[in-house]
Amino acid sequence: MDINEINELREAIKASPDNIPLRKYLANALIKLKKFEEAELEYKNALKHAPNNASLKLGLALAFCEQEKTSLGLVIIEELVEHDQPLPRAWLVYAKLLLQAKQSNAAKGAYENAIALDENLKDAFLESQINLSNQKNEEAEPQKIKLGGFEDEDADDGKSIDIERPEISFSDVGGMDKVKEEIRMKIIHPLEHPELYKMYGKKIGGGLLMYGPPGCGKTHLARATAGQVNANFISVGISDILDMYLGQSERNLHAIFQRARDMKPCVLFFDEVDALGANRSDMKQSAGRHLINQFLSELDGVEADNDGVLILAATNAPWHLDPAFRRPGRFDRILFVPPPDEPARASILQIHLKEKPLGKIDYSKVVKKTAEYSGADMKALVDIAIESKLDEAIRKGKPIPVETKDLIQATKKHKPTTKEWFQTAKNYALFANEAGLYDDILKYLKIKK
Numbered sequence: 484m485d486i487n488e489i490n491e492l493r494e495a496i497k498a499s500p501d502n503i504p505l506r507k508y509l510a511n512a513l514i515k516l517k518k519f520e521e522a523e524l525e526y527k528n529a530l531k532h533a534p535n536n537a538s539l540k541l542g543l544a545l546a547f548c549e550q551e552k553t554s555l556g557l558v559i560i561e562e563l564v565e566h567d568q569p570l571p572r573a574w575l576v577y578a579k580l581l582l583q584a585k586q587s588n589a590a591k592g593a594y595e596n597a598i599a600l601d602e603n604l605k606d607a608f609l610e611s612q613i614n615l616s617n618q619k620n621e622e623a624e625p626q627k628i629k630l631g632g633f634e635d636e637d638a639d640d641g642k643s644i645d646i647e648r649p650e651i652s653f654s655d656v657g658g659m660d661k662v663k664e665e666i667r668m669k670i671i672h673p674l675e676h677p678e679l680y681k682m683y684g685k686k687i688g689g690g691l692l693m694y695g696p697p698g699c700g701k702t703h704l705a706r707a708t709a710g711q712v713n714a715n716f717i718s719v720g721i722s723d724i725l726d727m728y729l730g731q732s733e734r735n736l737h738a739i740f741q742r743a744r745d746m747k748p749c750v751l752f753f754d755e756v757d758a759l760g761a762n763r764s765d766m767k768q769s770a771g772r773h774l775i776n777q778f779l780s781e782l783d784g785v786e787a788d789n790d791g792v793l794i795l796a797a798t799n800a801p802w803h804l805d806p807a808f809r810r811p812g813r814f815d816r817i818l819f820v821p822p823p824d825e826p827a828r829a830s831i832l833q834i835h836l837k838e839k840p841l842g843k844i845d846y847s848k849v850v851k852k853t854a855e856y857s858g859a860d861m862k863a864l865v866d867i868a869i870e871s872k873l874d875e876a877i878r879k880g881k882p883i884p885v886e887t888k889d890l891i892q893a894t895k896k897h898k899p900t901t902k903e904w905f906q907t908a909k910n911y912a913l914f915a916n917e918a919g920l921y922d923d924i925l926k927y928l929k930i931k932k
């Protein structure tokens with residue numbers, strides 16, 4: 484195929500603009516000639532006539548991929564591979580795009596899917612690239628802490644906990660300024676300047692406990708803290724370590740603390756810590772007590788010191804927490820994480836809209852309409868808006884930017900999810916507010932004591 488033939492094809496299309504096979508033929512020919520930009524245009528033109536044609540979408544994704552318009556390519560291809568019977572070649576293009584996005588593990592999986600469906604798709608070059616970048620990532624491959632209590636230690640069905648190296652940092656967390664500041668003071672500074680703390684005789688240690696309604700960024704911030712200081716991150720759901728065998732939960736907990744001490748600097752994050760509470764019906768009182776005691780002595784660093792281990796915890800139900808947790812040197816800072824205020828909501832929107840096709844967005848308008856929305860709710864609005872634009876983009880064959888109205892529209896589909904929590908919290912704050920522990924909740928609800 485040469486330029487003359489391409490021109491002839493274009494003439495032919497002018498004569499019969501609805502001829503989809505002809506349009507596809509032209510676009511494919513442009514890909515072969517490495518004219519990717521022109522190919523992109525032709526696939527889009529063809530899609531205007533046949534918006535549901537999977538093989539045209541695949542061509543468009545490939546044209547994006549070849550131009551390294553990775554996120555545009557991914558958006559299209561992800562829809563294709565989710566289809567009941569995806570074209571085998573879609574997996575191959577997906578693999579290339581994932582490799583561009585530096586997700587080499589996922590790329591490997593996609594490549595294997597392609598080959599499983601059609602052996603002829605084997606591509607030695609792509610394969611070598613995937614292997615190469617997987618090797619590079621070998622160190623970053625998640626390590627695991629195996630939890631014991633099983634017949635066969637090597638059995639795959641054993642529970643385990645990942646050790647992560649998060650790539651997000653504080654700038655990926657909108658708002659939460661007060662909590663970030665506390666984490667800096669109590670956790671990051673001591674790590675960075677241990678000698679100064681020693682000099683002033685200030686004890687390092689203890690953890691920070693966050694509580695509040697669901698979806699307001701507690702887990703997200705804990706992970707970002709690890710990324711912020713380039714530390715390992717271990718997230719432990721208390722229910723993960725509970726084991727019905729006598730003494731095994733305690734041993735699991737000890738193993739986790741030990742591993743964190745070996746892997747310092749390390750952020751050790753305990754989610755749903757209230758599950759340690761003795762007043763749980765599924766744990767015998769005395770058994771629960773043992774686990775709490777184990778937790779407290781690990782926290783206190785009785786056996787081994789916790790230098791370089793940053794301890795964070797979160798709960799939705801601080802009122803179920805054993806008061807012994809709050810002693811000095813343990814979780815002596817307990818922080819309320821409220822739903823994001825207006826500026827925080829704007830920045831959460833910006834964070835989640837980053838690198839998406841955007842039109843003009845009036846953030847203040849969206850923010851005004853989203854009182855009581857959590858961070859997760861704000862993210863849901865972005866997801867809904869993007870989905871609707873994506874449908875439109877595929878129909879029209881070109882990217883359509885997200886605008887203010889799309890986000891406003893999304894508020895009709897997704898309502899805030901924090902209200903229920905405050906109904907419960909209000910009762911505790913009013914009637915069980917020892918030592919003003921929950922004053923922040925009252926303040927947030929604008930209730931005067």
Ligand SMILES: Nc1ncnc2c1ncn2[C@@H]1O[C@H](COP(=O)(O)OP(=O)(O)OP(=O)(O)O)[C@@H](O)[C@H]1O
Nearest residue numbers: 656657696697698699700701702703831858859862
């Ligand atoms: N402040 C924020 N900035 C950016 N994204 C946020 C923020 N808060 C929440 N999100 C988004 O919402 C998701 C859910 O938040 P997260 O899991 O941190 O909430 P949580 O407070 O731990 O909730 P739960 O109490 O249910 O565990 C996050 O993965 C993130 O995508």
Ligand SMILES: [Mg+2]
Nearest residue numbers: 701702754797
């Ligand atoms: Mg959480």
